Amino acid sequence: MARKTSAAQEFRDELTAAAARLRESGSDRLAAAVDKxxxxxxxxLLRVVNWESQAADSPNLPIRMSPADRDRIKAGAAAKATALKASGEAASWSVTDDVNEGLAAFAEGRFSPAPPPRSAYGSGEDKVNLNVRPDAGLRARAKQAAQDRAEELGWTPKVMHIASAWLLHIYPAPAPKPTRRK
Structure with a gap:
């Protein structure tokens, strides 16, 4: 019975063969790079190169929010992805796609975030980061629009504030249940 080889092993074998072919053709330096x-x-090294490339195209944007908000937003984006995939409209959807949509809406003047609520140091609820990698071009447009619209808004939002406000706008917290009096 023939043993099945994994895709990873086949890839490794192909790279080894490529290095051998490069050596045969006198390209020892390229062969050494493939071997490495x-x-x-x-x-x-490849992971660093890939990460640096991704970081340049879409740098990380940490968005501070409550754990409950983060979990609700991630679940909402996952549900949207499932619905879009089932309908055939999009192959995938993520929180980053939602943030890109919000940054575009802000830059085009279709969305205006309210200033984030402030609380005294140490008195606020726990916060966590929701990390996304929005498009660098949209991020720059939103940053410029924040400067341009500061007077209209009455404050100058950071890109993080725009993204957070948009996500809370499209994935709102459920209304509190009314309490019953006895």
């Missing part, structure tokens, strides 16, 4: 990608050190 097969080592743990080479794997780490």
């Amino acid at each position: 990608t097969l080592t743990p050190e080479g794997h780490k």
Whole structure:
């Protein structure tokens, strides 16, 4: 019975063959580079290169919010992704897509965030980060629009505030249940 090889092993075999072919053709330096990608050190280098490229195209945007808000937003985006996939409209959807939509709406003047609520130091609820990687171009447009619209808004929102307000706008907290009096 023939043993099945994994896709990873096939990929490794193909890279090994490519390095051998490069050596045969006199490209020892390129062959060494291919060989290095097969080592743990080479794997780490590739991860850094990929991360640096992604960070340049779409830098991380940490959005401070309550754990309950973060969980509700992530669940809402997952439900939207499932619905879009089932309808055939989009292959995928994420919180980052929602943030991109919100930054575009703000930059185009279709959305105006309220200032975030302030609380005395140490008296507020616990906060966590919701990390997204919005499009760098949209991020820059929203940042410029924040400067341009500061007088109209009465404050200058940061991109984080715009993203947070948009997410809370499209995934609102459920209304509190009325309490019964006895």
